Amino acid sequence: MFNFKNVKYKDILDIKDLHIEKNKITCIVGESGSGKTTLLKLFNKLISPDKGKIKYMDKNLRDFDSVKLRREVVMLPQSPAIYEGSVKDNLLIGLKFSEKDEVTQEDSLMKILKEVSLNKNLQDNAEKMSGGEQQRLALGRIILLDPNVYLLDEPSSALDEETEYLVIEKMVDHVRKNNKTLIMVTHTKRIAEEFADNIVEVKKGKIVSSGGVDHE
Amino acid sequence: MNSIIELGILQVAAAYIFSLIVLVIVKVRGISREKEIIISTIRMTLQLIFTGYVLVYIFENMNPWITVLVILIMEVFAIHNIFKRTKDELSKKMKTIIAGSMAAGTLVSLIFFLFVVIQISPWYNPRYFIPIAGMLIGNSMTGISLGVDRLVDGMNSKKHMVESSLMLGATPKMAAKEIVDNAFDAAILPTINSMVGMGIVFLPGMMTGQILSGTSPVTAIEYQIAIMMGILGSVSLTVILFVQLGYRTFFNDQDQLTLND
Numbered sequence: 001m002f003n004f005k006n007v008k009y010k011d012i013l014d015i016k017d018l019h020i021e022k023n024k025i026t027c028i029v030g031e032s033g034s035g036k037t038t039l040l041k042l043f044n045k046l047i048s049p050d051k052g053k054i055k056y057m058d059k060n061l062r063d064f065d066s067v068k069l070r071r072e073v074v075m076l077p078q079s080p081a082i083y084e085g086s087v088k089d090n091l092l093i094g095l096k097f098s099e100k101d102e103v104t105q106e107d108s109l110m111k112i113l114k115e116v117s118l119n120k121n122l123q124d125n126a127e128k129m130s131g132g133e134q135q136r137l138a139l140g141r142i143i144l145l146d147p148n149v150y151l152l153d154e155p156s157s158a159l160d161e162e163t164e165y166l167v168i169e170k171m172v173d174h175v176r177k178n179n180k181t182l183i184m185v186t187h188t189k190r191i192a193e194e195f196a197d198n199i200v201e202v203k204k205g206k207i208v209s210s211g212g213v214d215h216e
Numbered sequence: 217m218n219s220i221i222e223l224g225i226l227q228v229a230a231a232y233i234f235s236l237i238v239l240v241i242v243k244v245r246g247i248s249r250e251k252e253i254i255i256s257t258i259r260m261t262l263q264l265i266f267t268g269y270v271l272v273y274i275f276e277n278m279n280p281w282i283t284v285l286v287i288l289i290m291e292v293f294a295i296h297n298i299f300k301r302t303k304d305e306l307s308k309k310m311k312t313i314i315a316g317s318m319a320a321g322t323l324v325s326l327i328f329f330l331f332v333v334i335q336i337s338p339w340y341n342p343r344y345f346i347p348i349a350g351m352l353i354g355n356s357m358t359g360i361s362l363g364v365d366r367l368v369d370g371m372n373s374k375k376h377m378v379e380s381s382l383m384l385g386a387t388p389k390m391a392a393k394e395i396v397d398n399a400f401d402a403a404i405l406p407t408i409n410s411m412v413g414m415g416i417v418f419l420p421g422m423m424t425g426q427i428l429s430g431t432s433p434v435t436a437i438e439y440q441i442a443i444m445m446g447i448l449g450s451v452s453l454t455v456i457l458f459v460q461l462g463y464r465t466f467f468n469d470q471d472q473l474t475l476n477d
Contacts, residue, residue: 044383045470045471045472046379046382046383046472046473047472048470048472066470066471066472067385067386067387067471070382070383070384070385071385074383074384074385075383076383077376077379077380077383079376080380081376081377081380081381083377093384094384094385096390097381097384097385097386097390097391098384098385098386099385141384142384145384145385
């Protein structure tokens with residue numbers, strides 16, 4: 001689905017070859033400062049490489065309209081922005097940004113909150129929630145957008161181990177059931193080994209290993 | 217009642233006593249500001265005498281070229297002042313947008329005000345053209361300076377929010393909307409506030425000047441109302457042009473945020 005060839009970005013990334021498969025779960029692992037977040041931003045054109053070529057669905061990424069691409073390849077940053085207003089406002093703002101004027105029923109919003117294990121009311125003030133709760137709310141927000149590709153940057157960094165496992169498990173379930181593609185940066189080895197189809201390891205801006213995981 | 221008290225040289229000189237009083241106060245209290253007070257008093261005096269003679273010359277020798285030249289000098293000076301006043305380093309593109317918005321916004325308002333509202337004749341009559349241009353350009357300059365600071369500050373401090381919005385599929389316009397609206401609001405607020413206090417808290421300078429020079433307060437108020445509307449229009453037009461074009465300088469043609477970390 002994504003193909004990187006000789007991609008260079010400043011002196012942060014230098015990727016000879018990288019292939020991301022469609023409808024699979026890919027985990028990107030590596031030490032902090034190794035360039036994982038920068039790599040993730042290349043997938044949806046938040047940044048562009050200085051050299052090399054990135055292809056998405058066999059088409060040069062450069063030829064895609066950035067905004068349209070980002071509505072299809074949605075990214076969740078490590079500390080996502082929480083907008084002024086309620087939980088409901090925060091869930092719906094993604095739809096507003098991507099100009100999808102679907103009518104969303106309250107019970108489908110509640111279903112999403114359940115999916116991300118967030119026990120909150122739609123009217124609650126989103127800015128007063130804890131970091132972990134905000135992270136799950138932001139995850140719910142992008143699930144509502146129903147994109148083809150999910151780019152998640154340490155989506156569970158503010159969660160305790162148990163909640164982290166639960167949330168990722170549900171996310172992975174959702175991705176598999178709906179035939180989506182998930183590319184996720186994670187620092188938790190256990191998560192990567194258990195859920196990923198492929199693991200990409202980044203070290204000092206270079207891909208040091210990339211390969212499938214055997215789930216027995 | 218309408219006779220104006222002409223100030224003689226001695227009367228004007230007597231007014232300098234106020235400056236002397238301030239000098240004595242700072243001297244006694246040991247505040248080292250004497251130099252600045254003396255320099256600013258001298259500068260103010262010389263600049264006004266110079267401007268006075270220039271205006272007398274321009275009024276007596278009405279010429280469309282001179283009027284246009286004066287307006288151009290005012291615009292250039294105002295734009296230069298905005299660049300100097302802003303706290304942040306401005307990109308070349310941003311400077312072009314500031315200059316363009318100032319020129320377009322103030323000139324459109326000025327032309328409307330002089331030819332539709334006041335209907336001056338001849339069109340280049342400097343007695344109207346120059347002071348009114350001064351008021352519109354001066355106020356727009358203050359407005360746009362505030363707008364520039366707010367826009368640049370907002371984009372820097374809310375970079376994370378803007379980027380998060382882009383990640384959700386927002387266009388740059390949507391992602392920067394809140395910051396752009398805040399900048400516009402901050403820029404026009406002083407003008408709106410001054411309108412609220414006008415006539416009760418203070419008498420505006422132009423109106424006071426007209427009354428002192430013998431104009432009927434009713435006429436002075438008519439002019440003041442009209443000029444306030446002109447100022448509001450000019451400030452709003454300049455600032456809206458600036459913020460609508462200015463936010464784009466933070467994004468490239470790939471709709472990526474170009475702010476460095």
